[in-house]
Amino acid sequence: MDDMSDHEIEPAVERDIEPEIAEAVENVRNRYGVHGLEDLIALAEAELPAAREALAALEELTPDPE
Numbered sequence: 001m002d003d004m005s006d007h008e009i010e011p012a013v014e015r016d017i018e019p020e021i022a023e024a025v026e027n028v029r030n031r032y033g034v035h036g037l038e039d040l041i042a043l044a045e046a047e048l049p050a051a052r053e054a055l056a057a058l059e060e061l062t063p064d065p066e
Contacts, residue, residue: 028036
């Protein structure tokens with residue numbers, strides 16, 4: 001396994017990434033390597049539809065501030 005501990009994680013989109021999220025990804029990368037990151041990505045992608053649906057439902061319940 002390559003030593004990737006010196007590489008910073010760059011977000012795919014321009015926004016701030018929570019430090020805990022970056023640390024979790026780095027921990028998976030450092031402990032499990034490429035296969036671990038692939039597993040993490042696959043699991044995260046599987047969770048996205050339900051998370052997006054829950055966010056949309058929450059936004060419907062939240063009154064408009066105007």
